[in-house]
Amino acid sequence: MKRLRLPYRVQIPLGLALAVLITALFVTAVGARLSARDARAQTLATLDRAMVLLVAQARPLLAADDTWRVFSLLRDTVALLPGADRLRARVAVLDAQGRVFAASNPAVLETGRQLLGETLHGQPLLTAEEIQQRQRIQQADGGITLVDPISSEDGQLLGFVLMDVDAPVFAPNWAQLARPALIGMGLAVVLLIPAGWWLGRRMTAPVAGLARFIHAMEPAAAITAQPVPHTDDPELQRIARALHSLQSAWEERRRAEQRALSAERLAAVGRMTAAVAHEINNPLAGLLTAIRTLRLHGDAPQARERALDVIEHGLMQIRTTVAALLPQARVQDRPLEPSDFDDVLTLAQPAAQAQGVSLSARSEVESALRVPSAPVRQAMLNMLLNAIKAAGPGGRVAVQLLADAEQVRFCVTNSGSALDPQRFAATLAQEGGDDPRGFGIWVCQQIANHHRGGFTLDPDYRDGTRLVFWLPNREID
Structure with missing residues (x-):
């Protein structure tokens, strides 16, 4: 399955926008993590301050053995600790x-219960003799137990303050921590994604201009119709220079093809000169004979009438031949007409008679012809003359002009040796317009390509060779 690839002018803005979004998400995650670590540190600092306060205030009460006031102190102090409202701190x-x-919660820490030297939450506590300074015990589930000794002013050990905080107190409130980060990310996305998109579009504007220019180069006639877009980027300037060179080379090639087509048009006329001269020479001989008859027997009405008929018939034959030949020597910017098909047959008839080739024609025009006359006449004449030559003496050539609303097709078949597709393709590839033996076939292909048509060999035809030339039946560009 083919992967969908976005255009370069979309990839860069989209990439910048995604980079902004990913960066914002990364910064949000890192910021939330740092905030969670800071929140834990702040909770520990609060617990440390509470321990200092309890040690200072419990010292005289413990020395006076005042259990009730110690309980009141613990109850009031624990209310200030994180998690006390959920009974997570004791x-x-x-x-x-x-x-x-x-104890602040006698139901959990019973009065008189031995704690030091025992196990609490699965963690062993030091004995009273081993505790000389504040101890912080990390529980397996993440909770904290603090133990701080209480000493009198003369250094005598009076007791200890124990603070037990469960793990959920230290669990970060991700929703609360992420809210400011998400607000910041949202502002960054709202501001930076449009800026990144605009910057990306600005960066790819020269590329888009070159892409539009290259796309406009697809029609052969449009390749030189507009200048190469200017750009200040060094790399894109190299592409622009290459396109300019391509544009110049294509223009030179187009002019060379026009010269080749014009030369072949005149060459086709030249190849018919002998046969056409014969067609003109025959009526001229009759005209000269009629003129001599008029000079000798001009007074006789019957002889004069026969001589005038001969002169008229001969002049009409000459006019028909010249009328068919004349359009072939010049370019006419007009649509093809059915009479052009008759002209081509008239021009090719002498060559067919000289070779002894039987020539048959059929025309089926079902729609108005909108293809240019000059190149199509040239292609038809080239194909017809090549078919007559390929058929050989005694051969047969059949031509068809078919037209509907979509296409105009000209088909030529000859009874000579069959031309297989490999030889046909090799002939077109080798000629390139330089081989006089098949120059007409190459010209037909160039005309078809120039007008977005086709020139093909029918591989299913078995009784010789059948060539098909077609153009889309549309208005002249």
């Missing part, structure tokens, strides 16, 4: 042996 004051003296 605070307790321990005695010097590590037993619970008072």
Whole structure:
């Protein structure tokens, strides 16, 4: 399956827009991650400050053995801790042996329960003798347990403050953290994607101009109709120079083809000169005889009438031949007419008679002819003369002119040796307009290509060779 590839002038703006979007998403993800890390650090800092406060305020209460006031202190302090509203944070004051003296949540941390030296949440706690400074114990699920000793002013150990915070307290609130980042990303997308699209379109504008110029070069007549677009980009300037060189070369080739077509048109007339001269010479002999008859017997009405009939018939024959020959020597910017087909047959008839070739013709024109007359006449005459030559003495040549609303087709068959497709293609490839043995076939192909038509060999025809020349039946460009 063929992959869909967008044009270059769309890929760059779209790529810039996608780059902006991906960058915004990446920055949002990194920003949210950094915000989550900062939020955890802020939570730990809050817990540390609460520990300092509890140690300072619990010292005199613990020395006075005032359980109720210690409980009130813990209850008021734990309400300020993150997660306390969800019962995710607990605070307790321990005695010097590590037993619970008072707790913010006695249902979880029972009074008198031994904690130090035991296991809490699967993590072993140090004994009271081993704790000399604040301990931070990382739980397996991400929770935190803090233990800080309480000492009197003379350095005597009075007890400990224990703070236990569950892991969900440290879990980042991604929705809350991502909201500012998403707002920033949205603003960046709204502002930068149109800017990136505009910049990309501006960058690809010279490429689009060159692409339009190349697309306009498809019709042969339009390749020199417009100048190569100017661009300031060095690489695109190289492409523009190459297109300019191609434009010049194509124009030179077009002029050479026009010269070749004109030369072949006159050459075709030249190849018929002998036969046409014979067609003119025969009535001239009759005219001279009629003139002598008039001089000798001009007074006799019957002889004079017969001589005038001979003169009129001879002049009409000469006029028909010249009328058929004259359009072949000049380019006429007019549509083809059925009479042009008759003219071509008239011009080819002497060559067929000289070769002893039987020539038959059929015309089926069902629609108005809108193809140019001069090149089509030239193609028909070239094909017909080549067919007469290929048929040989005693051969047969049949021609057809078929026209409908879509196409105008001219078909020529001859009874000579069959021309296979390989030889036909090789002949066209080798001639290139330089081989006089088949120059007419090459010209027919060039005319067909120039007018968006075709010139083909019918491979299914078995009784000789059948060539088909066709053009789209449309208005002259």
